[in-house]
Amino acid sequence: MYRGEAAILKLSWTPTNRLPESAVYDALQRANVENTPEVFDMGILDVDAFGYRIEYLIIWNCGVSLVDYLKPQKHDQSALCDSIELLTRQVVKCLLQVWRAGIMHRDISSGNVVVRDGKATVIDWGYAKLIDCDSCDVDRLAAKWMFEKVKVMVNEDAHNSITGTPLFMSIPILVRAAKRSVVDDVESAFYVVLGALSAIQNAPRGFKPVAMDFKDNRNLAFVRIRCFSNAHMYLETFGVREYTGKLRELLDALYRYLFVRGGKYIGAYLAMVPDYDRSVEEQELSGILSGVKQSEKKPTASGSRTVRAAAPLRRSARLIQSSRGGDSQASTHSGGSDIPVSAIPLPTSKRKRTK
Numbered sequence: 001m002y003r004g005e006a007a008i009l010k011l012s013w014t015p016t017n018r019l020p021e022s023a024v025y026d027a028l029q030r031a032n033v034e035n036t037p038e039v040f041d042m043g044i045l046d047v048d049a050f051g052y053r054i055e056y057l058i059i060w061n062c063g064v065s066l067v068d069y070l071k072p073q074k075h076d077q078s079a080l081c082d083s084i085e086l087l088t089r090q091v092v093k094c095l096l097q098v099w100r101a102g103i104m105h106r107d108i109s110s111g112n113v114v115v116r117d118g119k120a121t122v123i124d125w126g127y128a129k130l131i132d133c134d135s136c137d138v139d140r141l142a143a144k145w146m147f148e149k150v151k152v153m154v155n156e157d158a159h160n161s162i163t164g165t166p167l168f169m170s171i172p173i174l175v176r177a178a179k180r181s182v183v184d185d186v187e188s189a190f191y192v193v194l195g196a197l198s199a200i201q202n203a204p205r206g207f208k209p210v211a212m213d214f215k216d217n218r219n220l221a222f223v224r225i226r227c228f229s230n231a232h233m234y235l236e237t238f239g240v241r242e243y244t245g246k247l248r249e250l251l252d253a254l255y256r257y258l259f260v261r262g263g264k265y266i267g268a269y270l271a272m273v274p275d276y277d278r279s280v281e282e283q284e285l286s287g288i289l290s291g292v293k294q295s296e297k298k299p300t301a302s303g304s305r306t307v308r309a310a311a312p313l314r315r316s317a318r319l320i321q322s323s324r325g326g327d328s329q330a331s332t333h334s335g336g337s338d339i340p341v342s343a344i345p346l347p348t349s350k351r352k353r354t355k
Contacts, residue, residue, distance in 0.1 A: 063116025102132025
């Protein structure tokens with residue numbers, strides 16, 4: 001407790017050439033970003049203790065993980081889907097506001113999205129990056145939180161390709177892409193949501209969906225490219241078996257935002273084209289948060305009726321055969337892909353052995 005409020009004390013040791021987490025919370029507070037922790041107090045205890053900066057934060061107790069929060073609703077799939085739809089919108093809205101404030105989280109994972117009283121909060125900003133010096137007033141932050149601006153900014157750039165939790169990393173970051181944007185954070189949030197739904201719906205079966213089966217970074221990247229190549233079946237590869245029409249509309253809108261550009265599926269480009277420029281499309285993301293357009297809705301369900309998906313795919317995503325040469329072509333309801341799925345290298349564990 002802190003002055004009558006449920007609070008958590010966090011002590012952190014960060015290298016002096018990394019951005020202090022307190023500086024990030026300072027920037028978040030000045031930008032009035034929603035769905036971030038309320039900070040009661042914070043400060044630096046030691047500026048340089050053998051190359052590490054020691055700082056403390058006293059923050060509001062923001063709740064429990066998404067899975068733990070949703071577990072009591074597991075017997076009411078309609079209520080479960082309504083809750084996760086609302087929480088998904090809150091998290092994505094937070095990430096968009098953060099981006100506009102000149103900040104990226106870079107480590108969205110199941111442990112960094114918590115819920116209390118129906119409110120989602122994005123926590124643990126220790127790996128965040130300031131991307132707009134003017135919006136964040138980096139000079140002021142550097143003076144207040146005692147870090148070397150140029151040295152820290154350069155070092156944070158160097159960590160772009162390796163920062164995050166592998167199971168929730170975006171496809172480009174899994175293959176060590178240096179460029180990063182809010183789209184990568186939204187993709188990570190997408191995996192958090194799908195992972196939570198899957199964990200709750202498959203808990204009694206002990207079933208591990210193919211799209212959440214981590215072996216190594218590169219393997220996971222190419223498995224997910226194939227899972228997402230069919231816009232009608234990707235939920236099954238994550239083990240999501242039931243959903244309402246409204247939740248499916250939101251997930252499909254996010255799917256298109258992440259993996260479709262100009263009517264084409266871009267999954268292969270994300271892993272095979274170095275630093276592929278996946279445009280941010282802020283207006284499209286804002287439109288998703290305000291409601292999916294009627295013309296974009298997937299005609300699989302309506303209202304809040306719970307829909308049961310087809311049997312989960314346990315080994316690989318299904319691909320639609322192209323009429324041209326029998327090659328497998330990525331299928332989306334927005335169009336095909338310029339790169340045949342057969343051109344995507346199979347993960348090492350899936351390659352056939354040759355004598």
